[in-house]
Amino acid sequence: METVYDWVTVGIFAGLLVLFLQRSTGDEPPQDSLVSYLIAGVGCMIANQLGNKGIEDKSMLFHALGVGLILVTVGYIWKVLKPFPVAKDK
Numbered sequence: 001m002e003t004v005y006d007w008v009t010v011g012i013f014a015g016l017l018v019l020f021l022q023r024s025t026g027d028e029p030p031q032d033s034l035v036s037y038l039i040a041g042v043g044c045m046i047a048n049q050l051g052n053k054g055i056e057d058k059s060m061l062f063h064a065l066g067v068g069l070i071l072v073t074v075g076y077i078w079k080v081l082k083p084f085p086v087a088k089d090k
Contacts, residue, residue: 003051003052003055004051005047005048005051005052005055005066005070006048006052008070009044009045009047009048009051009070010044010048012040012044012070012073012074012077013041013044015077015083016037016040016041016044016077016081019037019081019083020037032080032081036080036081037081039076040073040076040077040080040081043069043070043072043073043076044070044073046069047066047067047069047070047073048066049066050062050065050066050069051063051066051067051070052066053066054066
């Protein structure tokens with residue numbers, strides 16, 4: 001855990017783990033599949049590698065790709081996994 005990319009991606013991944021555990025132990029059947037979490041986890045991994053490569057090579061291209069993939073991964077989590085579901089009107 002040396003770079004900001006390490007901290008950010010591990011933080012996102014930890015949030016994914018908490019979301020998965022919360023949904024897997026709830027009373028309702030899970031509304032998402034394990035593959036959805038795998039895609040988000042792989043997004044974190046690749047973004048971390050790209051960002052760290054940008055730091056190592058001092059490459060703005062890899063920094064941009066790393067940050068962009070972090071944003072895409074967070075957007076994917078927000079849209080597909082819906083960590084904060086909207087309350088339904090009764």
